[in-house]
Amino acid sequence: MTRRVRLIVLAVGGTGLAALLVAACFCLPGFGGDRHPYGDRVVRASLARHTANTIASVNFDQRSFDTLGEMSILFASVLGTVVLLRQTRDEHRAEPEPEEVALPVRRYALVVLPVAVLTGLYVIAHGQLSPGGGFQGGVVVATALHLLYLGADYRALERIRPVGTYEAGDALAASAYLVLGLAGAVAGTAVLANFLPYGTFNTLSSGGTVPLLNAAIGMEGACAVVVLLARFPDQAVEIEKGDGR
Numbered sequence: 001m002t003r004r005v006r007l008i009v010l011a012v013g014g015t016g017l018a019a020l021l022v023a024a025c026f027c028l029p030g031f032g033g034d035r036h037p038y039g040d041r042v043v044r045a046s047l048a049r050h051t052a053n054t055i056a057s058v059n060f061d062q063r064s065f066d067t068l069g070e071m072s073i074l075f076a077s078v079l080g081t082v083v084l085l086r087q088t089r090d091e092h093r094a095e096p097e098p099e100e101v102a103l104p105v106r107r108y109a110l111v112v113l114p115v116a117v118l119t120g121l122y123v124i125a126h127g128q129l130s131p132g133g134g135f136q137g138g139v140v141v142a143t144a145l146h147l148l149y150l151g152a153d154y155r156a157l158e159r160i161r162p163v164g165t166y167e168a169g170d171a172l173a174a175s176a177y178l179v180l181g182l183a184g185a186v187a188g189t190a191v192l193a194n195f196l197p198y199g200t201f202n203t204l205s206s207g208g209t210v211p212l213l214n215a216a217i218g219m220e221g222a223c224a225v226v227v228l229l230a231r232f233p234d235q236a237v238e239i240e241k242g243d244g245r
Contacts, residue, residue, distance in 0.1 A: 042057070045057065045061075049198050050201040053130060055131070056210055060128075060217075068178075071177060074224050107151075108151075109151030113147040120138070120140030122137070123136055124137030124138065125211075125215075127218070128210045128214055133214055133218070134216070134217030139225055142224075142225035143225065148160060154233065161226060169219060169222075169223035170224050176216040176219075193209075194207075194208040196209050
């Protein structure tokens with residue numbers, strides 16, 4: 001395909017998309033009015049499926065395909081970072097040297113670390129009940145682990161952060177989301193359909209597949225951020241000439 005043909009295809013597709021977006025805008029309710037059909041339907045659907053947090057219902061039930069796309073973007077971003085920053089044949093990794101950490105900083109980091117990890121896990125577990133969820137809780141857990149870098153040193157962080165394990169966890173969590181989505185089709189409904197019993201409203205087991213998808217996203221987010229952050233501290237590169245200088 002020549003460059004001219006590609007530009008024509010792009011122009012035709014862009015024009016069609018622009019036309020659809022403009023047509024959709026004319027059908028939107030007036031700004032600032034008292035008619036909010038989408039919001040009303042979202043809340044009704046959330047309550048009907050026993051999901052107390054309407055945002056979680058949107059993310060993991062009503063528009064779970066969108067969340068699949070967001071998860072795929074994060075997964076691809078981490079994969080690209082791992083490939084670009086991988087150690088090449090002519091690179092040699094030196095063991096990190098311990099650093100002196102101020103005592104107040106050390107104490108603060110070591111005290112806050114378990115609290116931050118528990119807070120992140122709480123946000124993930126209660127994603128279908130209260131504000132927060134898998135993405136937010138996963139980031140909290142991942143960044144909380146790096147408080148050990150402030151409270152001790154980089155070697156201590158490496159001991160609790162085996163990158164290979166977190167890479168596997170990232171892949172497993174992304175696969176779990178896909179498997180749960182396909183299970184809906186196998187159950188006779190549709191891909192990513194909420195096919196499980198909805199449970200008792202406002203409990204951890206409520207919402208059908210929502211808490212399971214939320215947990216998968218929480219694990220994927222935490223592992224992805226850990227792997228992503230692990231690649232950058234290793235990039236303190238020193239270039240040596242051929243004679244070893």
